[in-house]
Amino acid sequence: MAVKTQDSTQKDFYNPNVLINLGPSHPAMHGTLRVMCRVNGETIEDANCEIGYLHRAIEKLGEDKTYHQWMVYTDRLNYCSALNNNIAYAMAVENIMSISVTERCMYIRVMCMELSRIIDHIICVAINALDLGAMTVFWLLYQWREEAYTMIESMCGMRLTTTYARIGGMSYDLPDTLNERLWKFCEEFPRALDEVEGLLTSNRIWIDRTRGVGIISKEDALKFSITGPCLRASGVDHDLRRDRPYYIYPDLDFDVVVGSNGDVYDRYLVRLEEMRQSVRILKQVNQKMPSGPLWTTDKRVLIPEKLEVYSKMEVLIHHFKIFMEGIDVPKGEAFTCVEGPNGELGFYVVSRGGPKAWRMRVKSPSFMLFQAFEASVKGGKIPDAVAHLGSVNIIAGELDR
Amino acid sequence: MTTSIAPKASYLKDQEALGKRLVEKYGPGRKVEFDKLNEPVIWAKTPEDAKLLFRTFMLDDAFKMDFLSDITAYDNKDGEDGEKRFVLVYQQYSTTKHVRVRIKCLLDESEPALTLTDIFLAANWLEREVFDMYGVTFTGHPNLRRILMDERFTGHPLRKEYPIKQREPFNDNIGFHLGANPMEINTNITEGSEN
Numbered sequence: 001m002a003v004k005t006q007d008s009t010q011k012d013f014y015n016p017n018v019l020i021n022l023g024p025s026h027p028a029m030h031g032t033l034r035v036m037c038r039v040n041g042e043t044i045e046d047a048n049c050e051i052g053y054l055h056r057a058i059e060k061l062g063e064d065k066t067y068h069q070w071m072v073y074t075d076r077l078n079y080c081s082a083l084n085n086n087i088a089y090a091m092a093v094e095n096i097m098s099i100s101v102t103e104r105c106m107y108i109r110v111m112c113m114e115l116s117r118i119i120d121h122i123i124c125v126a127i128n129a130l131d132l133g134a135m136t137v138f139w140l141l142y143q144w145r146e147e148a149y150t151m152i153e154s155m156c157g158m159r160l161t162t163t164y165a166r167i168g169g170m171s172y173d174l175p176d177t178l179n180e181r182l183w184k185f186c187e188e189f190p191r192a193l194d195e196v197e198g199l200l201t202s203n204r205i206w207i208d209r210t211r212g213v214g215i216i217s218k219e220d221a222l223k224f225s226i227t228g229p230c231l232r233a234s235g236v237d238h239d240l241r242r243d244r245p246y247y248i249y250p251d252l253d254f255d256v257v258v259g260s261n262g263d264v265y266d267r268y269l270v271r272l273e274e275m276r277q278s279v280r281i282l283k284q285v286n287q288k289m290p291s292g293p294l295w296t297t298d299k300r301v302l303i304p305e306k307l308e309v310y311s312k313m314e315v316l317i318h319h320f321k322i323f324m325e326g327i328d329v330p331k332g333e334a335f336t337c338v339e340g341p342n343g344e345l346g347f348y349v350v351s352r353g354g355p356k357a358w359r360m361r362v363k364s365p366s367f368m369l370f371q372a373f374e375a376s377v378k379g380g381k382i383p384d385a386v387a388h389l390g391s392v393n394i395i396a397g398e399l400d401r
Numbered sequence: 402m403t404t405s406i407a408p409k410a411s412y413l414k415d416q417e418a419l420g421k422r423l424v425e426k427y428g429p430g431r432k433v434e435f436d437k438l439n440e441p442v443i444w445a446k447t448p449e450d451a452k453l454l455f456r457t458f459m460l461d462d463a464f465k466m467d468f469l470s471d472i473t474a475y476d477n478k479d480g481e482d483g484e485k486r487f488v489l490v491y492q493q494y495s496t497t498k499h500v501r502v503r504i505k506c507l508l509d510e511s512e513p514a515l516t517l518t519d520i521f522l523a524a525n526w527l528e529r530e531v532f533d534m535y536g537v538t539f540t541g542h543p544n545l546r547r548i549l550m551d552e553r554f555t556g557h558p559l560r561k562e563y564p565i566k567q568r569e570p571f572n573d574n575i576g577f578h579l580g581a582n583p584m585e586i587n588t589n590i591t592e593g594s595e596n
Contacts, residue, residue, distance in 0.1 A: 046579050047579075048578065050575060051548060057558065060559055094404070094405060100403035100405070220522075223521055223523065225469050225470065225523035238496055244406070244499050245409075246405045246407055248407070249407060250409050250410065333436050334437040334438045335470075350475055352481060359473075359476070368526075371525065400549060
């Protein structure tokens with residue numbers, strides 16, 4: 001039978017220009033990411049990332065919803081560490097209103113942020129190992145992720161999309177059982193990390209698959225504005241918790257973990273050590289946790305007690321005004337950044353007065369990471385691209401907003 | 402002032418010094434403001450001036466602003482910040498002194514801004530996002546296309562006049578392409594060509 005082709009490059013087996021489309025729905029793609037590449041043999045020669053498949057107009061909604069209502073949307077940014085987003089957003093609004101939260105609230109927030117950092121790093125390391133075939137690590141670590149989620153559930157009643165923070169405080173105080181539970185977690189979780197380290201760190205297969213793969217050099221990392229563990233793995237000593245400290249971080253004792261090569265292996269090591277440092281912070285916070293009020297006394301944001309709402313007219317009106325009209329944020333702007341699990345998570349809020357923001361910009365770390373991924377994946381092999389993508393931990397919700 | 406910043410943070414001294422330096426050295430002819438976190442905001446006169454300021458701050462001896470944190474914009478439809486339609490915002494950061502500076506620039510609807518892609522590779526996607534959301538164009542950008550919205554999308558969603566409920570569904574994906582280096586792809590393969 002005569003072969004009829006219109007384009008000879010399409011069917012030639014030894015074609016140096018084969019086009020491969022990964023995603024947007026693919027088991028090795030973390031979320032709805034799409035990478036289109038031109039491969040020569042197994043080497044990716046050209047790649048292009050198409051993003052926006054999870055775009056939900058969160059920034060536009062930030063201008064349409066009141067400050068209070070928008071809190072739930074922050075959960076859906078980086079859904080692996082929702083607590084971190086909640087708190088960073090509450091912090092941004094409080095900064096514009098010049099409110100400082102109580103000491104107990106600061107401790108709870110730091111605790112939550114570190115807990116969610118552990119969860120996020122667990123997901124990254126476990127899924128990265130799973131992508132490369134090491135399933136045991138996944139089972140070992142996910143048990144602890146479950147435990148962390150159960151602790152979060154006991155704090156606010158939700159597991160994944162927490163909406164725990166409120167502007168001026170937290171929605172609930174800590175449960176009585178948490179202290180003990182957290183101690184147990186801090187004692188036993190590092191043992192699981194030791195086990196994982198025993199399985200991976202000196203494992204020949206793991207080293208062969210990860211060392212020298214997906215290298216982002218120090219210069220490139222800075223040019224691509226990468227932040228967080230990936231920047232530190234490239235050898236830049238930068239951590240907002242230490243360099244631009246917020247809340248009680250100056251009182252806490254922790255080390256900033258810095259790598260040197262900027263490859264997948266270094267990013268894995270940095271994340272593993274950061275989990276240990278987070279456990280260290282959790283221990284200190286748990287020990288020092290002060291008693292006292294949870295909520296600020298500022299009347300503009302203070303959500304009244306439910307019992308009083310039902311029994312006092314003035315309090316009912318106050319409650320109604322906060323939830324139906326929203327809080328009145330004065331004119332002004334601020335760019336508030338926290339060290340999120342993936343890097344610098346910033347909320348740039350421009351207020352022109354009133355209950356809604358004029359501009360709600362989310363500066364997400366994943367955006368920069370994926371841009372660097374697009375550039376550094378060229379020249380590597382397809383399996384290396386999967387390893388690289390797993391190690392930078394791109395969360396589509398945060399990438400596309 | 403009460404904020405989330407720890408009172409003993411060591412960068413606060415540098416931030417104050419930076420504010421003073423900006424007012425003295427770059428202030429004449431430009432408006433310098435301080436935001437709620439006491440971080441300096443400097444208004445560039447033109448887009449060219451914004452890029453010049455960006456470069457100058459990178460090379461400033463006292464504060465090497467060697468890191469691009471963010472590029473974004475916001476709609477100035479109510480005219481509160483000036484006559485022109487949009488405000489372009491550069492967030493610059495110093496990895497040595499840990500201070501931030503924000504460069505702002507007013508832009509008309511059809512007025513192009515200058516690209517920063519020749520200085521920072523990260524500016525590429527950030528500028529594409531600003532173009533996508535506001536329709537601000539950047540002269541010199543290598544690949545100015547929509548990034549979050551579909552290529553077939555019309556309008557710029559973050560402009561204030563864009564209705565929040567307006568949707569434009571597409572029932573298929575964007576075809577395969579290689580970004581800045583588009584490639585002719587023939588998808589019309591004749592059946593039976595496998596033999």
